Amino acid sequence: MNLIKTPFFITSFLFFLIKNSFACEIKARVSVVGNEFPAIQTVGAGAKKCKGAEVKTNLTADHQKINVAGMSSEPAEYTSAIVANTSIVALLNNDLIRPLDDLVKKHGSKLKKNQLITINGKVMAVAFMANAQHLVYRKDILEKLNISVPKTYEEMLSAAKKIRASGLAKNPVGGAYKAGWNLAQEFNNMFIGYGGKHFKGNTPEPNVNSDAGKKALNMMKSLSEYMNPDFLTHDSNATNAEFRAGNVILMNMWGSRAATLTDADGVSDAVKKGMNIAGPMTVGGGNIPASTLFWDGWTVAKKISDAEAEATFIAMMNAIDPSIIKDEKVRKQAVWLLDGYTPTDAARGVFAAAKMNTTPYPMLPYAGLMHSAIGAEIADFMQGKENAKKTLSDIEDAYRAAAKEKGFL
Amino acid sequence: MKHKTFFWFILPTFLAMLIFIFLPIISVVLQSVHTPHENVLITVENCDPFGCKKVTSIDHEATKNLKQSEPLGKFVGLDIYFDRGHLAIENFKLIWNNSENIFSFIQSLSNLPFYKAVFFTLTFTFTVTPIMLLLGLLIALGVNSISKKLRGIVIFFSLLPMIVTPLIGSIILFWMIDSRGIIGNLIQWLFNDPNLSLKASTTLTWIMLIVYGVWHAIPFSFIVFYAGLQTVPKDQLESAKIDGANKFEEVIYIIIPHLMPLITFVTLMQLMDNFRVFEPIVGFSAEAHATSLSWIIFNDLGGETRQLSAAATSSILTIIGVIILLSPVLLRTWKDFKFKK
Numbered sequence: 064m065n066l067i068k069t070p071f072f073i074t075s076f077l078f079f080l081i082k083n084s085f086a087c088e089i090k091a092r093v094s095v096v097g098n099e100f101p102a103i104q105t106v107g108a109g110a111k112k113c114k115g116a117e118v119k120t121n122l123t124a125d126h127q128k129i130n131v132a133g134m135s136s137e138p139a140e141y142t143s144a145i146v147a148n149t150s151i152v153a154l155l156n157n158d159l160i161r162p163l164d165d166l167v168k169k170h171g172s173k174l175k176k177n178q179l180i181t182i183n184g185k186v187m188a189v190a191f192m193a194n195a196q197h198l199v200y201r202k203d204i205l206e207k208l209n210i211s212v213p214k215t216y217e218e219m220l221s222a223a224k225k226i227r228a229s230g231l232a233k234n235p236v237g238g239a240y241k242a243g244w245n246l247a248q249e250f251n252n253m254f255i256g257y258g259g260k261h262f263k264g265n266t267p268e269p270n271v272n273s274d275a276g277k278k279a280l281n282m283m284k285s286l287s288e289y290m291n292p293d294f295l296t297h298d299s300n301a302t303n304a305e306f307r308a309g310n311v312i313l314m315n316m317w318g319s320r321a322a323t324l325t326d327a328d329g330v331s332d333a334v335k336k337g338m339n340i341a342g343p344m345t346v347g348g349g350n351i352p353a354s355t356l357f358w359d360g361w362t363v364a365k366k367i368s369d370a371e372a373e374a375t376f377i378a379m380m381n382a383i384d385p386s387i388i389k390d391e392k393v394r395k396q397a398v399w400l401l402d403g404y405t406p407t408d409a410a411r412g413v414f415a416a417a418k419m420n421t422t423p424y425p426m427l428p429y430a431g432l433m434h435s436a437i438g439a440e441i442a443d444f445m446q447g448k449e450n451a452k453k454t455l456s457d458i459e460d461a462y463r464a465a466a467k468e469k470g471f472l
Numbered sequence: 473m474k475h476k477t478f479f480w481f482i483l484p485t486f487l488a489m490l491i492f493i494f495l496p497i498i499s500v501v502l503q504s505v506h507t508p509h510e511n512v513l514i515t516v517e518n519c520d521p522f523g524c525k526k527v528t529s530i531d532h533e534a535t536k537n538l539k540q541s542e543p544l545g546k547f548v549g550l551d552i553y554f555d556r557g558h559l560a561i562e563n564f565k566l567i568w569n570n571s572e573n574i575f576s577f578i579q580s581l582s583n584l585p586f587y588k589a590v591f592f593t594l595t596f597t598f599t600v601t602p603i604m605l606l607l608g609l610l611i612a613l614g615v616n617s618i619s620k621k622l623r624g625i626v627i628f629f630s631l632l633p634m635i636v637t638p639l640i641g642s643i644i645l646f647w648m649i650d651s652r653g654i655i656g657n658l659i660q661w662l663f664n665d666p667n668l669s670l671k672a673s674t675t676l677t678w679i680m681l682i683v684y685g686v687w688h689a690i691p692f693s694f695i696v697f698y699a700g701l702q703t704v705p706k707d708q709l710e711s712a713k714i715d716g717a718n719k720f721e722e723v724i725y726i727i728i729p730h731l732m733p734l735i736t737f738v739t740l741m742q743l744m745d746n747f748r749v750f751e752p753i754v755g756f757s758a759e760a761h762a763t764s765l766s767w768i769i770f771n772d773l774g775g776e777t778r779q780l781s782a783a784a785t786s787s788i789l790t791i792i793g794v795i796i797l798l799s800p801v802l803l804r805t806w807k808d809f810k811f812k813k
Contacts, residue, residue, distance in 0.1 A: 127774070148520065242759050292667060417522065442759070442760035461585070468557075
């Protein structure tokens with residue numbers, strides 16, 4: 064190595080070190096709570112790269128059970144919560160997150176306008192990814208049986224019938240039908256697909272006891288006949304496991320899980336090569352997909368000092384820096400809303416969902432109450448214990464009781 | 473004991489009970505008769521990556537004053553106790569008037585979340601407790617009669633179910649009874665029915681939860697009874713033998729009467745424990761088939777809804793349930809105590 068090159072290498076190496084260690088400098092504590100799927104793990108790790116003060120993350124599937132309590136204290140334990148359009152509502156209802164307009168002006172030059180979640184004109188969250196449920200299927204099996212890729216739930220049913228008859232899979236349909244949140248989400252998809260509206264106009268009055276509700280329930284029941292009989296205990300993790308094992312051929316699955324679905328150990332080559340993604344399905348001849356659009360983003364707590372809020376904002380901005388998607392592994396983890404993102408193969412489903420004008424999940428203060436009423440009541444219908452009409456009126460009664468208690472009705 | 477000594481003796485316990493049990497219960501009672509204030513709703517424009525939309529939102533400025541003047545919330549008396557999520561007085565009357573017989577009455581009633589939970593909780597309590605008492609006693613008698621060399625190891629293995637954390641234990645079993653798991657598969661093979669699934673049927677789920685409850689609780693009764701067996705007076709047993717009593721008569725006439733105070737104690741503890749059944753429901757993901765009072769409280773507190781008043785009300789109803797459940801045993805103990813005096 065000659066004499067001129069050596070110092071050049073050393074300086075460039077030093078520069079590299081400096082650039083990395085000073086890329087994100089913060090002056091106050093940062094503490095993040097959020098869900099635990101791969102893209103959020105990446106964001107959490109990105110925030111932790113900041114130097115100068117402590118950065119803690121608590122990423123867990125139970126984040127919704129702890130974020131309100133963890134942000135209610137004075138000062139708040141969590142300075143930021145990673146939320147979706149469902150879970151931001153609880154934080155908004157309790158007035159726990161702060162408007163970010165000033166911080167966006169100061170540090171948010173890398174944000175695109177559609178990343179800003181504004182409520183009544185104020186920026187309350189910064190979105191970094193989009194998510195939706197869509198079809199995931201086994202291309203090899205469908206081709207073998209000469210079945211075209213289902214575009215509607217009716218086609219999915221007839222495909223399931225053929226697959227079962229062929230003996231290639233006993234229970235070819237998968238779905239996150241676990242009683243509670245998951246089951247209610249599947250109902251919401253189907254209900255919206257049939258053109259249903261959860262509430263009467265802009266009021267908190269329930270509106271699920273309708274023709275669309277009845278049709279949605281009956282479609283879910285028909286689908287469940289092609290599912291593993293334990294479907295009421297299967298969340299998206301268990302449904303994915305069934306797909307990996309080769310037991311499920313067709314399923315409605317989250318985009319955020321699709322990319323890494325077959326990455327686990329022990330997945331057969333047939334499943335790995337055969338897995339394919341398509342857009343969400345419609346139902347009942349409607350043109351709006353039976354699915355809902357979600358965004359995931361981060362918020363900053365209200366009950367913390369301005370210095371902590373600024374540090375949190377800087378750390379979270381660093382975590383979603385557009386440079387992270389240069390890594391191919393990260394790029395395929397989600398449909399990123401970041402500048403410079405081009406969709407990967409795994410993102411096709413969510414992109415199709417957005418293009419087909421899928422309805423975004425409503426950010427309404429009482430949407431969560433409706434969701435949990437649905438989740439609790441339709442298990443009886445799915446087991447054949449009661450008819451659709453009774454179940455739908457039960458949902459409305461359960462929702463009314465809860466909404467009255469929470470001061471909405 | 474002198475009153476003064478007694479006072480100092482009991483003071484730390486009394487203080488701890490006051491701070492950690494009595495005061496929290498008072499606060500739960502207060503919470504259960506209040507609800508959050510009515511929210512002032514406004515229509516605002518929200519924007520997200522998918523576009524802008526006019527939606528309903530809470531007006532925090534308008535609700536703030538109301539919240540500050542009455543931080544506890546709105547006083548509603550017993551309204552929440554009587555709403556559909558709890559005692560459901562109106563639905564109860566309706567079902568009572570419309571039911572033709574007791575079976576259809578119970579069936580309609582179990583459609584309401586509170587009664588559904590009560591039915592399962594009571595079934596669980598009143599099956600698990602006696603089975604566990606009986607099996608615990610049998611195991612204790614068995615262990616007591618085997619050679620002293622083997623006893624240590626047998627006791628260790630008998631205690632294992634209690635050492636495993638309930639939630640972990642139930643999750644492990646959950647996968648074993650899966651239709652693809654070892655137990656689930658075995659049952660399918662035994663009954664020659666490839667579609668049989670423990671998790672898909674309400675009856676089988678209940679049986680599974682009860683079996684799990686018994687499995688988990690036996691070590692407690694076993695170890696208490698085993699300790700009790702060591703104190704059975706030898707001379708009584710010997711004289712019974714001389715009088716010609718067989719093994720069974722020895723157990724019925726000497727051992728059980730001797731263990732009676734322990735049996736009362738174990739019954740009390742287990743009634744309380746089983747009434748609070750919770751972990752297996754979460755672990756077995758059984759909420760579609762079986763819910764309990766504790767599960768309702770957990771469900772109301774978690775997630776996006778956080779129904780604090782509903783959870784507080786369920787807690788108070790659970791406490792009342794425990795008191796009703798224990799009253800016969802407590803009454804009996806009190807009578808015994810007076811009788812001895």
